[in-house]
Amino acid sequence: MNRSVRVPPTASANDELRERQGLWQELVQRLDGLDVVATEVVRVRAATHHDCRT
Amino acid sequence: MTRGSASIERSYEAVLAGQPEILAALRGVHEAAWDATDPDLLDLCRVRMAMVLGANDSARSDDLDDALVAELPCWPASARFSPAQRAALAFTEQYVIDVASVDDALVADLSDAIGADALASFVTALLVVEQRLRLSLAWGLLLPEVVA
Numbered sequence: 001m002n003r004s005v006r007v008p009p010t011a012s013a014n015d016e017l018r019e020r021q022g023l024w025q026e027l028v029q030r031l032d033g034l035d036v037v038a039t040e041v042v043r044v045r046a047a048t049h050h051d052c053r054t
Numbered sequence: 055m056t057r058g059s060a061s062i063e064r065s066y067e068a069v070l071a072g073q074p075e076i077l078a079a080l081r082g083v084h085e086a087a088w089d090a091t092d093p094d095l096l097d098l099c100r101v102r103m104a105m106v107l108g109a110n111d112s113a114r115s116d117d118l119d120d121a122l123v124a125e126l127p128c129w130p131a132s133a134r135f136s137p138a139q140r141a142a143l144a145f146t147e148q149y150v151i152d153v154a155s156v157d158d159a160l161v162a163d164l165s166d167a168i169g170a171d172a173l174a175s176f177v178t179a180l181l182v183v184e185q186r187l188r189l190s191l192a193w194g195l196l197l198p199e200v201v202a
Contacts, residue, residue: 006161006162007170007173011170011171012171012174013175013178014086014090016089017083017175019086020079020082020085020086021083021182023082024076027075049153050153050154051154
């Protein structure tokens with residue numbers, strides 16, 4: 001896993017794209033069709049693969 | 055303006071018919087992805103991504119040069135692709151195959167070619183396009199009666 005800084009801290013994706021990306025993710029996180037344990041297992045598995053520590 | 059297979063849009067409408075908020079949000083982020091990036095570069099990478107994932111309906115473009123698309127499978131050996139296209143395609147292939155293994159050189163080459171801000175938008179847009187392809191493929195396998 002590589003954690004080096006690859007883009008300048010000042011670099012940022014297009015504002016509208018970031019806002020819309022955040023919006024759909026928030027909506028998806030509110031869905032409750034899948035049970036909470038399965039949801040959490042998938043979330044942790046994906047976060048581990050992507051080295052996402054949030 | 056967005057690009058890509060109309061069949062994917064139909065699958066979104068069919069599967070998300072009961073989730074209009076999600077459908078609208080996914081459409082919104084898809085439109086924003088194309089507005090935020092060089093559409094020809096993103097389209098080239100979208101087609102290559104579709105080829106790698108086996109999304110055959112999406113492995114073509116109404117906007118790109120046919121000869122360019124035909125040479126996509128052998129782009130590393132082709133002289134038809136610009137340095138920016140080559141950097142974007144190399145990044146895209148690694149992103150699709152194993153995103154956790156994208157290395158510094160791939161990022162640096164693409165950043166040098168298109169700039170750091172454009173890189174940030176491109177990678178976010180690539181995520182949106184990849185998600186769209188993978189969702190469509192998954193729905194085709196899991197919900198064939200819905201997306202048919």
